[in-house]
Amino acid sequence: MDTIDSIDPSTGHVVEAVAEATAPGQVAEIVAAAAAAAAPFEALGRGFRAGLLRAIGDELERLRAEIVALGMRETALPEPRLNAELTRTVYQANLFADVLDEGSYLEATIDHAGETPMGPGPDLRRMLTPIGPVAVFGASNFPLAFSVPGGDTVSALAAGCPVVVKAHSSHPGLSLLTFRAMAAAADRLNAPTGLLGIVFGTEPGAALVAHPGIKAVGFTGSLVGGKALMGIINDREEPIPFYGELAGLNPIVVTEGAAAARGETIAAGLVNSVIGSGGQLCTKPGLVFVPRGAAGDALVAEAVRLVSAAPAATLLNARISESYRSTNAALDAYPDIEVLAEGGRSTAAGFTVTPRLLQVDASRLHDQELAECFGPTTLIARYGADQPETALSGLPASLTGTVHAEPSETDRIRHLSTLLKEKAGRLLYNGFPTGVLVSWAQHHGGPWPSTNTLHTSVGTTAIRRWLRPVAWQDAPTEVLPEELREDYPLIPRRIDGRLLLPR
Secondary structure: EEEEEEEEEEEEEEEEEEOOOOHHHHHHHHHHHHHHHHHHHHHHHHHHHHHHHHHHHHHHHHHHHHHHHHHHHHHHOOOHHHHHHHHHHHHHHHHHHHHHHHOOOOOOOOOOEEOOEEEOOOOOOEEEOOOOEEEEEEEOOOOOOOOOHHHHHHHHHOOOOOOEOOOOOOHHHHHHHHHHHHHHHHHHHHOOOEEEEEEOOOOHHHHHOOOOOOOEEEEEOHHHHHHHHHHHHOOOOOOOOOEEEEOOOOOOEEOHHHHHHHHHHHHHHHHHHHHHHHHOOOOOOOOOOOOOHHHHHHHHHHHHHHHHHHOEEEEEOOHHHHHHHHHHHHHHHHOOOOEEEEEOOOOOOEEEEEEEEEEHHHHHHHHHOOOOOOOOEEEEEEEEEOOHHHHHHHOOOEEEEEEOOOOHHHHHHHHHHHHHOOOOOOEOOOOOOOOOOOOOOOOOOOOOOOOOOOOOOHHHHHHHHHHHEEEEEEEEHOOOOOHHHHOOOOOOOOEEOOOEOOO
């Protein structure tokens, strides 16, 4: 059986064996246990689930020092980044507990029996219910917030779904540590056995997705990996939802006015957004439209200076490091793309790469097949008066689209916003897309190929992915969920067409 090793990315060396790849029979047992836990977990209600999420957050907080130390060793991410990510992870667990307390996510709706323009109508009561056991794939670049204890997991638990996590091979030790923390919190509350499960290994992950007991899949990762899992799902007898957060260029457009007013400030923010966390963020800006002329030249010159001074970056694993090098080699092969700057190089072993700043004429973008470069590289596209609108129209969709403009450029802002709205799920103004706030209003998604879903993977409405609607017609009170019973006062409900707030 294959051993799952913990590797130090700064050296490329194995530090310890963490686990063995999960055997096919074990995968089946884990999913069966999750399926058996589904009904008891749902029956415990929203209050229990809210308490569980808060207990998980407390346990992760209790282990903060151990989690951060192991995370630094397994990912080469710096201590401030991992501490901030753990804070976010604990926060989002508590936020989904608040979602449960508030209750509007259920969309509880009651239409009493009575006369309608269509004739006599029955008593109808509808709300969202858990979809069943969920498979969650941990992400390499967010070993906490998008991994074992991350947003997919806590939103699925909030929905009332058991979760089986596929641990990411980049941080198996951290995956196991955080899984045990979550399991300990569940055990203290006497949660149903099998509520949480974990599998290790690529083939076991595929078997997990193929298992008929799994009712939905959450994935954050590469387009290639997402397509592979979608293929497995397409071969299942029962199709299930696949929620993939995949890839994108995340274009930024700098107008002439913004370049003239604050070009150096924009350059500093841009470079920080590109090289932060080694450029290993799904929202990293990979394509930046900068106007031709003196103001654009000054912006680019400052970006060149900053990238040239940037240190080498240690990436998360060998696959990402190899992909970064091959993608840059492909970019270098295009005759229209020039290298403007390269940062520090390292002679050390491990998965260390050089930050890079490239440039192309925006009119030549359609002559190359641009793909996401995961790591600390970005491409500046210089444009004239008839661009970047023409170039934007031909780009693939992304998670984000950003405009840097001055208040006086109202018409330009409006026009660019219209174009970018068709290409992205989150529009930003005079900011940078890295850093995704976990909140009630957040949307982290976009048209294909950035995602394959209309839902978000960040923010409170991420819970919607793990729910399905059920309607009860002329049902006796005893079979109704408590939220649909006549005098339940604790959540917002729409009754006979009117939205009524809790009393």
